[in-house]
Amino acid sequence: MIGKFVPFADTVNAAQAPAYAMSPRHQLAQYAATGCLNATYYANAEAQLASVLQLCEQVDAAFIAQADVYCRERGYMKDMPALLAVVLAGKGAAELAPAFRRVINNGKMLRNFVQMIRSGTVGRKSLGTRPKKLVQQWLNNATQAQLLSASVGTAPSLADVVKMVHPKPADAWRAAFFAWLIGKPFDADALPPQLRAFEAYKSDRTQPLPDVPFQMLTSLELSTGDWAQIARQGSWQMVRMNLNTFGRHGVYRVPGMIGLIAAKLRDAEVIAKAHVFPYQLMAAFKAASDEVPRKIRNALEDALEIALSNVPEIEGRVVVCPDVSGSMGSPVSGYRGSATSAMRCIDVAALVAAAMLRKNPGAMVIPFAGDVVRCDLNPRDTVMTNAQKLAALGGGATSCSAPLALMVKNKVKANLVVFVSDNESWIDARHGMTATMQRWNEFKVINPQARLVCVDCTPNATSQATEREDVLNIGGFSDDVFRIVAAFAAGQLGAQHWVGEIEAVDM
Structure with a gap:
């Protein structure tokens, strides 16, 4: 019975065994929350992309926008939220604007969005009027820190994006920043303070190390002491992601740095502010090379225990x-x-x-x-x-x-x-x-x-x-x-x- x-x-299923099909909405939700647009064990990147685009034709724009926001804000995904925003742009959907403002929340996401449109992923290769205005708004509303962070990266670079959309800045510092970014003459006195410090450091290496994204400094010849200062100034996420880099540049040989980095990694207040993902800590632990000291590996384990505080008892x-x-x-x-x-x-x-x-x-x-x-x-x-x-x-x-x-x-x-x-x-x-x-x-x-x-x-x-x-x-x-x-x-x-x-x- x-x-x-x-x-x-x-x-x-992919193993050709009996299974139950999900509704198009549920399928899109699954891909949005787990899809990576790279080859997996059972599916290549092209097949995943084709499936997502096909599913987007079967559901309404409102649900696409909701799935977009969900997988970015609660799933912390990167590629898939940008793709769904591009799909909304291709549909000319009114939901694009509110989704864009919540999903495209840093320079990396902005570059992902522009790159996917320009690639012709959803059939168009130009930004179009509405997406162009949204990109302009992001550039004209981003903070100095956001723009500095966004200036790191390529394919496309932030300079490429600025050249595409021609933002019209209302602030003197923003106008100077954009001019500096694309290699045009700029008013040095109007540059943001961090960028002025960076330009000064390039001219005079006796100046203090500027508090800018460390990738901006890596093209320069940095001493072990400089790398130690980068580690001191770095955010929690930046430090977590560069433990092997610090090892290669001798940071752990600088007195006091092992304890300082370990203390930062296990700081419960900082972990809460950084919205730390337990699997990020496990990934950092697994990726740590032999140059990463045991004390720092232990700190990662401690941080994981702290990050699991929101796992409920059932x-x-x-x-x-x-x-x-x-x-x-x-x-x-x-x-x-x-x-x-x-x-x-x-x-x-x-x-x-x-x-x-x-x-x-x-x-x-x-x-x-x-x-x-x-x-x-x-x-x-x-x-x-x-x-x-x-x-x-x-x-x-x-x-x-x-x-x-x-x-x-x-x-x-x-x-x-x-x-x-x-x-x-x-x-x-x-x-x-x-x-x-x-x-x-x-x-x-x-x-x-x-x-x-x-x-x-x-x-x-x-x-x-x-x-x-x-x-x-x-x-x-x-x-x-x-x-x-x-x-x-x-x-x-x-x-x-x-x-x-x-x-x-x-x-």
Whole structure:
């Protein structure tokens, strides 16, 4: 009888096994929150791009704008928000302006937006009147710090953007900055103070090191002392991202610098202001070279524990099932040649499992590949330690139903089951339905009030569990995932679940 209540699968996944298709809105939301426009294990960049553009033709501009804002503000994505803004520009949608002002919030995003339009990604290669005005507004409203930061980078450079749109600055300092940027004569006295200090330092190296983006200084010959000063002046994020660079330039040999950098990395107040993403800290830890001292690695672990303070405790018994199969060994942000991230999908799954174990000490963690994989975890260990144990299990086929089958066999009692996977289950394939859904229905006989959450690490249009009142499919791995999982577990999300969260974005 249980099997008769299992809905029939209506499509196949990338591994050609039965799966459930998501609605166009849900598919776009998945791609927006997980898409990286780089080649992943199952899809190349071109296929992802084509899928996103096709889905944008099936949903209204209002939802595209909401998904755009959501994946930028809560998912901290970069390429995908710029692409969705370009799609809105191509449609001539009124929603472009409010989405642009929230999504294009720094120079890197501005350059991404212009580069994507000029590439002809959505069929046009010119900015057009409305996008051009929005770019002009950004340039004329950006702060001195934002413009200085934006001046670093190419393809296109900020100078290229200024030459394209010809902003008409109302401030003397802005006019001088734009002239300096594009190589025209400028009023040196009108330059912003930081830029005046930079020009003075170039002329006289005895001047104090200017407080400008360090990339502006790297073309100059810098001493170890200069690099140490850059580390002192750097923001939390800048320091996190350049730990290996500091090692190459001897910063850790300068007395007191190891302690100073470690103290900055574990500063709870600074971590809160920087909106630190737990996986960013794990990525920094994994990417740290042998030149990064142990004391700084320990500080990264401490920072990760602090950053997890917003992971909620969930009432009742929690079971977390991280996918440790072979395909989860692919980079979470896709293959990008020498720039490929050290962070893999399996690391994200391990991080989510270890974090939820830390905040819910009674939780069960059941890793799986082609079958359940044994792994003994101690809730008292650091998240990094437990995550490393889980990530070391990688390899083999994928059977998303395996943990559920084990729990049914052992009559496990639980209120919430969380899967973190790429949803490419295939070894448990059967005709007409997914084994995951069949096992979930069996599990519900034992636990009638239980809820299932499937967190997808990669861009996908399918799931192994169909969306319904007790099943939530969600894409991405941001801090927002923990909040949504907790709300779903408490019965606080409506029938639309995660898509409803996106539709609730106030434009």
